[in-house]
Amino acid sequence: MKAVVTKDLGWKYSGRKRFAIEHVDLEIEENTFVSIVGPNEHGKTTLVSCIKGLIPSSFHGVWRGSVEIFGQDVRKLSAQRLAQEIGFVFADPEAQFTSMTVEEELVFGLENIGLPLGEVKERLDWVSQITMIGDLLDKSPYEISGGQKQRVAIASVLAMRPRIIILDEPTSMLDPLGKDFIFEILTNIKKETEMTVIVVEHNIEQIAPLSDVMILMYEGSIAKSGPPEVFFENSDFLIEHGIQPPQATAFIDNVRKLGDYNGPLPISLEASIPVLANILDHRLGGKG
Amino acid sequence: MAQTMELSAAKPPLRKMRRTLLGTVPVQSPIYELHPATRLFTLLFLGVVSLFIDLPEINILLIIAIFIYLRWAKVDISGLKIYLPLTVTVAIFMFTVSIAFPGADPNFHSFRFLGITFYLEPLYWTFASYWRLMAMLFGTIQYFSTNRERETLVAVRSLKVPFVITYFLSLALRSAGMFLEDMRTIREAERARGLDETSMSLRDRAKLYAMYMIPLFTLAIRRTDEISNALYARGYTPSGKLENEKQRSDYILTQYQFRRIDTILIAAMVITFVLVGVLRIGFGVFAVTQSPLRIFLLSLF
């Protein structure tokens, strides 16, 4: 089943001359991991806000086209229904922490949808484990780091068990260790749940290996999309559009241009090592 | 960026303490036997009851009781030293005013000391007021030293205050924290631009506070947007009502138990309060004229 379908989607914020996104036709299959990349101010956040229904409900502007979530028009769903269908994690871990303790933050959304208390407890235990925050439950927002706050934000969304989870630059404000934690959580989500994950991310190196599909947003439209092995071909096009492929991938791509390799592009360091070993073996072992 | 220690090796060994609004309380404190609502009542009771009680003897006893209560709760009493300058300043201020402007009445008992005429009645009245103030002050401090924001909210919610009010109360408490954090960074940023507060006049410093408003509001506006989006994204509706007419559940409340001791204590505080009020207003009990110490002092003249 299709999790998300947009048809000729367009949005112009009121007071702006240009459409932030225009003619976006997108289909996302259920249970896939999609990453959206591209320069700032080129429509990434606008696109995911439309999918979540934040646009048009919380913003003024001009809407075109349609967005369907599991076959339902997103504009006809209430905030509560949307919260159950789609979770949303924002970039700034400070701003989304609205309660006085971690535990409260986690149960806040569950209380909002009126879950029975036994179920609340069960989900609390599950998300604390998957996001590694069990020891933070009674802490207040002042006592935990930015990275920990972001884990709490993700946990509070996961607890709702949405069918789709959207993360808008979840690691952009974090240090490397904090980033690693988030990518580990994303890996857990991908492995352990059936959720459809949509991530807006600048950290190409870490998001690419997790992605089933990558989408490049440029000047409000989809400039390129596809599975990572295909997406990173023609790195010049990507660099022109403000995207730096993972360094190892870019290097193997160079080797390919030299005519020494014609297999699929590896998209992580781990995958690049055997590929390069093979190439060198061939070049050096064969002739040297 | 905040100085957060994520490396476990860098952490000093921690005693099990829990941060409260003004201090810390050991995690094992017996105070956690009491329901937050009961603790909130101690604030309402101790913070207000002294308004009806002029007798310094009773107010001093109340303060002693507060200290015993804090001791029982295993609060580090030495931490209260920071309020000492405040209590002394208030005393100096009140007594100076009372000595300089006694509103002398010919019927007052007076005596001369170091060339100044002292009038006993206004002096005693100041003395009584001072202790009344102190009792109220420590009644408030005890609450904020032993409770966190969360417990305040639980207390207010368990008293059936509508959800929307308690939620905004918590957002306000939350923003206050961010506000202070921002303020600190802004002050540093000003110093990084060559501002030397120590060499400034009072008037210039006041202007400085006006200047903080620009970044503070900028930050607040940018965040309000984000917070309201975050609330929407979590299915929040201000009424707390759900589509299918269900009420939102309250998990956090179930983490605290309301016991018999809580009922007894709250009832005792309410009854005492009403009793004291009635006796004071209806029968003039606890008026300063009934103070045994005052009667004794006047008998010396």
Add this chain to the structure above:
Amino acid sequence: MTAERLIEVSNLVFEYPDGTPALRGVNLEIFSNEFIALIGQNGSGKTTLAKCLNGLLKPTQGYVKIDDLDTREKGTTKKIVTKVGYVFQNPDHQLFNNTIYKEIAYGPRNLGLDEKQVNERVHEAARVCGVEEVLFNEHPFFLTKGLRQRVAIASILAMRPRTIIVDEPTTGQDLRQSLEVMNFLRDLWQNEGHTIIIITHEMPIVAQYAQRSIVLGQGKVLMDGVTREVFAQPELLAQTFVKPPQITRLAQAFSHVGFSPGTLSVEEMTEQYREICQGKS
């Protein structure tokens, strides 16, 4: 070119008022015309050290001397800010005037310069930072983040410090914006003769721009040297939780066939590949 010593840090210990130790004995020298990256995990003491370097924080023990001016002495604030500038991470924390002009003029006015000199400094700093004069009467609130950051840097430059510390200049920025701000800082270093110190988590940026890297961990300097040499020591680096750029790690996995463990870019790696393979063919 002989390097002149600008900052001397000796046995610097810093504890926060609640007793949390942040720096535990740091020794450093910063020279003229350096481009330095200060790296390490959050909590390693980077920001604390940077704030000690310009007197925002005073040492608990040890000392920081800027041109022989001890930061512990009282009343040195105004002198220090003309020697070491500090740009905060979030421009919103440091823009407190209602026009761009006043913002850039704020520092020089605090230094007690007359209006003519102030005006000169504002124009100079704005020009260097690419802040156009038509913006002088705008409110900072309405500018884009990139431009607000430039205004923040201009407002520091207007005090003409020789050393400029920039806290996480590329956080939250995309590739182009990052390159833009970093190229601008490089320009200040190469053409205007400033010493630049950046605090950053992004190792490809460090590899591309910083000549010297100082790695902090648990309040101590763990490594200090030429960036290429710092990144070429993976075992030592691993203890600090700092990962060198991906391409460096790939090169290190193949150092036995001749790739340099100090490889810093895809171009260098490709070049070496050519040499290695062509040498054999």
